[in-house]
Amino acid sequence: MNLLKNRTAIGVICILLSLLICFGVTPLFNKSVSQKTEIVRVAKEIKVGDEITKDMVQIAEVGGYGLPENVIRQTDTVIGKYASADLSIGDYILNTKLSDTPSAENAYLYNLDGTKQAMSVTIKSFANGLSGKLQSGDIVSIIAADYKKQGATIIPAELKYVEVISVTTSSGYDANTGEVKSENDERELPSTVTLLVSPEQSKVLAELEADGKLHLSLVYRGTPTNTARFITAQEKINEALYPTEQEDSTQKQAPATEGATPEQPAESGVQ
Incomplete structure (x- = not known):
């Protein structure tokens, strides 16, 4: 009888846990998955070392679940920066793939x-x-x-x-x-x-x-x-x-201009 009661108790507990998962945990999980957020996504191919311009990126709405914490969410953050890795169309942009200055080479x-x-x-x-x-x-x-x-x-x-x-x-x-x-x-x-x-x-x-x-x-x-x-x-x-030509010109003109007034250029039209 004790064995039967134990089995009954375990069965009841399992049923309660399944109900909790179905009506409690699962809805919360689905809600978190369905939540949308805006991120910056690549619109044109970007090669390492390229300066990122406005037409290379776009704002996209995606599911927020599982996104890396360092994903870029505003275009102002990336425009004017330099790519430190190759980026393909549709890629999310992470801050680790950006640089404030061009690459060393x-x-x-x-x-x-x-x-x-x-x-x-x-x-x-x-x-x-x-x-x-x-x-x-x-x-x-x-x-x-x-x-x-x-x-x-x-x-x-x-x-x-x-x-x-x-x-x-x-x-x-x-x-x-x-x-x-x-x-x-x-x-x-x-x-x-x-x-x-x-x-x-x-x-x-x-x-x-x-x-x-x-x-x-x-x-x-x-x-x-x-x-x-x-x-x-x-x-x-x-x-x-x-x-330099300037130095040569100066050396040539220096003796001729000492103590003399420069002549007007012929094309100036001065009579």
Whole structure:
């Protein structure tokens, strides 16, 4: 009889629990699932490093259950930021996939003001590019083998100290920028190196690229302050090699203008 009573009690408890789940817990769960919330969703393909604009995103209403806490809910939060990962159409945007500044390899591309240029050269072999060890911010020297087919191997004065912007693989991935890759990402060998150069330096680089006989040697890797010193030293070398037109014009005009009144230009129409 005691066994029967125990079974009856257990059965009653099970029935009560099932009723509680059906009419108590389940409605609450369904209510939480059905609650809607607004989030920011990708409307156009966004590549890593892209600046996010208004037309790239949209507000979408979705179920609030199971959403990550760091999902972005307002477009003002993302517009003007930079993507730190590739985003596909329909993706939710998490704050971990945004950056206030361009990625390391693209920083200079957004700050070029016309005085310097970004130029890539091909790494013909693994050894030519320092065996894949170059990083953004490194100072390198460009070594030209058989320079201008004269049989001599030299470092052109224009390319004694050059700053590395990025090292890029054949698939377009910017490697060695100081950013840590996922453990699942396979390491690719560098294919090109992008350098920050003046217009005069770019012409010399183009010639070496065409000849296909350039090597890169690491000169310095360290603090931005010391890096700037190498760049300043190179700029002084370039100024000596390529005096500006303004300086040439001033030097030519100085003797003629001493103690004399400048003449009116012929086209001014002054009689």
